[in-house]
Amino acid sequence: MQYKSQAVAKPYFIAAIGLFVGQILFGLIIGLQYVIGDFLFPEIPFNVARMVHTNLLIVWLLFGFMGAAYYLVPEEAERELVSPGLAILMFWIFLVAGALTILGYLLVPYSGLAEMTGNSLLPTMGREFLEQPTITKIGIVIVALAFLFNVGMTVLKGRKTVVSLVLLIGLTGLALLFLFAFYNPDNLVKDKFYWWWVVHLWVEGVWELILGSILAFVLIKTTGVDREVIEKWLYVIIAMTLITGIIGTGHHFYWIGTPEYWQWWGSIFSALEPIPFFMMTVFAFNMVNRRRRNHPNKAAVLWALGTAVMAFLGAGVWGFLHTLSPVNYYTHGSQITAAHGHMAFYGAYVMIVLTMISYAMPMLRGREAANSNRSQVLEMWSFWLMTVSIVFITLFLTGAGILQVYLQRYSADPLPFMVVQDKIALFYWMREVAGVMFLIGLLTYIASFFVGGKEPEAVVAATEGA
Amino acid sequence: MNATDTDGQRSNEVASAYPPGDLAIWIFILAELLVFAVFFAAYAFTRMNHVELFNQYQATLNRDAALINTIALLTASYFVVRGVVAAREGDNALCARWTWAAIAMGAVFLVVKSAEYAHHFEAGINLRTNTFYMFYLSLTFFHFLHVILGMVILAAVALKAQRGGYSSADHTGVETGASYWHMVDLVWLVLFPLVYVMR
Amino acid sequence: MMTSAASKRFLRPCTWVYAALIALTCVTWLIGRLQLSGLSTALLVLALALLKGHLIGDWFMGLRAVRGLWRWAIVIWLIVPGALITLAFVLSYGN
Structure with a gap:
């Protein structure tokens, strides 16, 4: 490890692996519910378990990407991270918000969760993969902005390489496209249309840039x-x-x-x-x-x-x-x-x-x-x-x-x-x-x-x- | 083979295993060509089931504009070749001039094509009008974007040449830009007869 | 200004190729202008286009001076969609 601040990647990686285990456990639960329909009913209905399975996947991959960026960027930029403290603070905010959201899914009926979190003020819930309460979504945006600031400033102040720039473009795209999660038109066609701008343009667009740069x-x-x-x-x-x-x-x-x-x-x-x-x-x-x-x-x-x-x-x-x-x-x-x-x-x-x-x-x-x-x-x-x-x-x-x-x-x-x-x-x-x-x-x-x-x-x- | 023989690229070298320019641009060129090939085949096989429709609406296209555009692209390609020759001879200023001339011909293409689009849009034609126009607009517009990208790449080459950035020993950048531009031209050479003429 | 052997010639080879490309383009345009149809005309127009593409690949892109698989990259590209387009037109006239 060449730079001290790369160490902030470690908690991110540990959290990623921990959530990965959770994702697989819920995967096994829904896999069994496919064939034994009332398994764990009514405690964990299929729709809730599926939501947890997919949401945990996304969250732990995001932890992984962030950890990877915090490790990779200082080495590419040849300087310490602008603010390791901010990275650690964001880690805890993201982890706690993620954990509360998952607990919300499991302990409260979804409609109750929507009511509790004031979804009616800015309705964004109820769509596949974007089930998170609006307040969690806002939290994700804040974490992403702080993360981008931290990583982006490090790149800008240090050596600029193709690898770090591609990574930065990918991460910025990830954050920007997530904003479509807040657009929830009444027209169902439009709703689906822009929903894919998050889902597809993430996994078949900007995430591939992140993948390419980490692999490189x-x-x-x-x-x-x-x-x-x-x-x-x-x-x-x-x-x-x-x-x-x-x-x-x-x-x-x-x-x-x-x-x-x-x-x-x-x-x-x-x-x-x-x-x-x-x-x-x-x-x-x-x-x-x-x-x-x-x-x-x-x-x-x-x-x-x-x-x-x-x-x-x-x-x-x-x-x-x-x-x-x-x-x-x-x-x-x-x-x-x-x-x-x-x-x-x-x-x-x-x-x-x-x-x-x-x-x-x-x-x-x-x-x-x-x-x-x-x-x-x-x-x-x-x-x-x-x-x-x-x-x-x-x-x-x-x-x-x-x-x-x-x-x-x-x-x-x-x-x-x-x-x-x-x-x-x-x-x-x-x-x-x-x-x-x-x-x-x-x-x-x-x-x-x-x-x-x-x-x-x-x-x-x-x-x-x- | 000697320097007077091809005037194309790498004329003064023995046959190379790799095409002129950066190998990465060639991988990219092949991928782009594949996209267009799929598009062309889709056009031809869709036409098979709608021959009447395709013939009827093909007649509404402006072949004179397409002729001007083909000449513009071919001329641009020719200028690009001259730019490469100049770079190979170490003449940066001349390379820049030929390349800017090529970019100007690209601009001619964009203006003429935009006028065609304006004419169609005035007539209320869009992607949903019918299958022929869907293909015509998609194919030509996708190519249109490539012309713009080609011009951007050529501008980067011209600017570097103006700063004296190439030499007879190192002018891979010019060849890279040139290869991409020729691809843009090549695609149009098939697109023009397929969409405007063949019936 | 230019000192190489090529510049001393009246017309460079690439200029001849350019002139041929323009001439072939005019033939295609004329066929289009007259709105000639029929399978053989359509395939003639296609053949002219593929020939032009080959000239671009060989002379302008410089593949003439390349050996191995890359030498044929553009030729293969021209033949594959060319064959598919031919097939589609033959079938559409067969109907």
Whole structure:
């Protein structure tokens, strides 16, 4: 760790992992509720558990992004963070606000929560992923502004690199697009239209910039390849991301009452959204093959390569599967969407945060560059457990989705929704088993922080020199 | 091969494994070309099911304006080539002049195309009018944006050349900008006959 | 002002290419002006466009002097959408 203030990343990473565990537990609960409908009813109804599952995901990824930025920016800018104190203060505000919101979801009926938090003054609640009470949303904006100020000033006062600028553009876009969460028109078409400006333009737009810059940073550090080469790739990847991703928003506008041209715009541009992800895969492997040194932190390199592959599969391939409007006509809102959602979020965003944690945490905990061999072996086990589990979750949901689409929408005598749900229950059971495997992987991951702490740091064997 | 042979790029070198300019711009060019290829194929196959409609409304387009625009883009590309030649010979001032001339031709394109759009919009035509106009407006406007981006890139090249930023040994930047601009031209060369002429 | 061998020639090769591109463009324009239709005319116009694209790729983009896969990057790009457009037009005339 080169700069003292990078240490503020540590609580962010710890909180991220803690909330990650919560997310998976609630995922297992709703997975079981798919097949045992009254499981934990009435204490935790399905809609509440699902809200907690998705909201926790977003919140812990935001913690991860912020931690990653606080670690990355001082090193890129070659100076201390403008205000480490502000970063810590924002950490606690965000954590407490997040925890209160989740408790609100769990302990109070949603309508009661809306009443308690004065939603009628500025109604923003009740929309998928943006369920947070208005007051929490305002809190998120304040935290984001303070965070941007802190990181932005550090970049502006210090060395400006492509990596930090792309990260800053991504984070600024993240904050600005969130403002559409406050726009809640009465017209349902408009409501959905701008809702996607938050949801889609986050995950298929600005978040990809954050992903690209973190990946570039870790690759620069672990491979020793020239910064200029990596920056060039980063430029091309983000340009392609923005071209395809922004107009690609149209693939959400097919069936919500917008004009017909969105069928074409959405289909054509989003069909090309896999390209930047494919470039990212080629980029990551290319850089690792051209490495000038063997970094002792093998686990971090594994996570980086894993991100590149799984992001391409989950976001690219599984996204393409149902992005063309004639296909999407049958598949929208089915388990195909859920399959894509799981693998894309894990492959792109979960893995990039874990990549950064894997790279930075040893230094944050006082190591020179890497954990002990024992700890890394366990971490790599967790990598494979979680990654293979998510592949199976995705495959089972895809199977469920294909069957669902056929029985419910495509066959000559379409069956009602709930009848079809019963027929595909076997897939849901298998998905739940894969989910338990994932939890074991996650626990293994956490365990890797607590083993081999006293053993010497892993070093690169001389014979391995490239 | 010698310097008098191609006048194109890298004329005084043996065959290279990589195209002129930065490799990253070529990756980008290929990706952009792929977007346009998909768009062109979508146009052609949609037309297949609406031949009457496409023929009827294609007739309302202004082919004279398209001719002027094609000539403008081709001329701009030619000027860009001359700019690259000048840069290769180490003449920054001449490179800047050719490049500014190319940008001026790009501006001609934008003016003519805007006049066409104004004419259509006055007639109340928009993306929802029919499938032909949807394609016509989408394709040409997407290309229009590329012309603007190409001009911005060329302006960056011209400004750097004015400051004496290139030399006969190092003029990759000029070639990079030139390659992007030629792509913008190339796309129009297919777009023009496909949308304005073929019926 | 220019001292290279190329500048001493009356017309550079790229100038000839430019003149050819303009001439081909005028042919396309004339066909459009007369609103000629029919499969063979349409495909002729397409072929002219692909030829022009090839001239741009080879001479202006400098791929003539490149070996390996990059040499054919633009040619491949021209052929693939060219073939799809041809197919679509052939089918539309077949109906």
